[in-house]
Amino acid sequence: MIELSKGSFEINLCRLADKLFLLPEIECIRIKTMEICRSNKNEMIKSAIDKCYHDSYSDIDLSVVVRLSAEGGISSDEYVKHIEHWGFPAETILGM
Numbered sequence: 001m002i003e004l005s006k007g008s009f010e011i012n013l014c015r016l017a018d019k020l021f022l023l024p025e026i027e028c029i030r031i032k033t034m035e036i037c038r039s040n041k042n043e044m045i046k047s048a049i050d051k052c053y054h055d056s057y058s059d060i061d062l063s064v065v066v067r068l069s070a071e072g073g074i075s076s077d078e079y080v081k082h083i084e085h086w087g088f089p090a091e092t093i094l095g096m
Helices: 006-020 038-052 076-081
Strands: 026-031 034-036 062-066
Touching (some): 034 038
Antiparallel strands (some): 026 034, 026 062
């Protein structure tokens, strides 16, 4: 059974943030007008959940800000085509 409580949202968002912040190119995660960075992750995730969670049908739309090196030799389009290195299959990401 899938648990869709406020606590499970927070736990899973923390896990996702931890996974994303392992990648050096990830600058921040944006939820609504909030920016979640490595330095403020725990505090901001709690605030984001408080702002977004209303009931078990709530969802959280987020965006990830990526900074690619100009000398890295990869374009933003090419980076997005290989998003599976984030740790989840591209077909499971909605709105990509």
